[in-house]
Amino acid sequence: MIRQKWWKILCGILLIYTFIAGFLGGVPAKPILNETIRNLYFHVAMWFAMMVLFTISVIYSVRYLRTNNHKYDIYALEYTKGGLVFGVLGFTTGSIWARWTWGAFWSSDPKQLGAVIALLIYLAYLVLRNSMTDMDKRARIGAVYNIFAFAMLLPTIWIIPRLMESLHPGGMGNPALDTHDIDSRMRVVFWPGAVPGWTLLGVWITTLRIRLAILTEQKEGLHPAPNQARKLRNA
Amino acid sequence: MGEPESTVWKGLFWMMQLFICVNAVAKSFLQEGKGRLLYFYTIAGPKDFILSKLLFNALLMIVMALVSLGLFVLMLGNPMPNPLSFVAISCLGGMSLSLVFTFLAAIAARAQQNAALMAILGFPLIIPQLLLLSKISNIAFEDVLQGGLATMSAVLAGLDVMIVALSLILFPFLWKD
DSSP states (O other): OTTOSHHHHHHHHHHHHHHHHHHHSOOOOOTTTGGGGGGGGTHHHHHHHHHHHHHHHHHHHHHHHHHOOHHHHHHHHHHHHHHHHHHHHHHHHHHHHHHHHTSSSOOOOHHHHHHHHHHHHHHHHHHHHHTOOOHHHHHHHHHHHHHHHHHHHHIIIIIHHHHSOOSSTTOTTOOSSOTTTSOHHHHHHIIIIIHHHHHHHHHHHHHHHHHHHHHHHHHHHHSOOHHHHHHHHHO | OOOOOHHHHHHHHHHHHHHHHHHHHHHHHHTOOHHHHHHHHHHOOHHHHHHHHHHHHHHHHHHHHHHHHHHHHHHHOOOOSOHHHHHHHHHHHHHHHHHHHHHHHHHHHHTTOOHHHHHHHHHHHHHHHHHHHHHHTHHHHOSSOOTTHHHHHHHHHHHHHHHHHHHHHHHHHHHOO
């Protein structure tokens, strides 16, 4: 499935549709939001993509622990990195949006804090992996932390911000994306276009990186890289 | 000097708990010698081992929280209208902090790193709990009760149950070498 073409073409079409319909299509006129409401197609859809990539990463971590297949560890690592990229993008687009609607890039809102914490949790995952040199151990402990972190992440960004007062839609129990936030003109761009479009782009980037990582490891298995060879000689 | 305002008091208290927890709980795994771990390996299974660690650290942190609560009231005064409910909240808080850090200490110990790694792993994961705790503390600090605080306490308790369950499931993978 990974090497097939159709979903990459679909991804391109969906993103072109998102950009054209997103910038030219009609949007409801809202006070304060005005035209910034178009950011929904980018900011919210990128968070969706991040959550999907992190979820795939956890599934591969579980599969690694069950099978000890080294390939799944590479999958989990690269999906985490892909998710981080989309998390940073979602955070940046969100703070630009906040600049024009809430008045500042950063206002210590529970949702913003939750987003930064989510990114820090996964950066810590990379730090943890890099602190070990043994490949099996790194994979196993990394997988354990990844599962634990994901389970802690869900309340951090899905439950706790909803219990607190927030400027962000979706606070105090009411979910965002309900009928008086967006209308049907926006919904036909958001759900079929932006969400799957950005998600597929994330998966595409990640699969490329996975293939690169596997090729690099195969090459290094045959000829150790210069710095590794030096390390072996000094040891 | 005078006594600090109630928000400062509350913030100081939870920050203090965080650092007590990092130091107290980190010792339980990071100062375990190789020989002693080998001994544990021969007499107990991974689930018994992590369960006993969780239990011991939870008790330790509850005692620590109560001692520091006593010292705070003694030295910084008592800004709370409902001090009794804060005793219960600090027990719940100390326990929640200790559960997260026990499992992270287990991970950090397997990575054969110092306590610095545990801080890097722990701080992002613990901030949501601290946010919840400082909100829940309002039960003791304010005469007028806000809505939703009972829900937050339930979320925190649910989080604790989840952490224990995850530790039981995941620790066996850290145990065998």
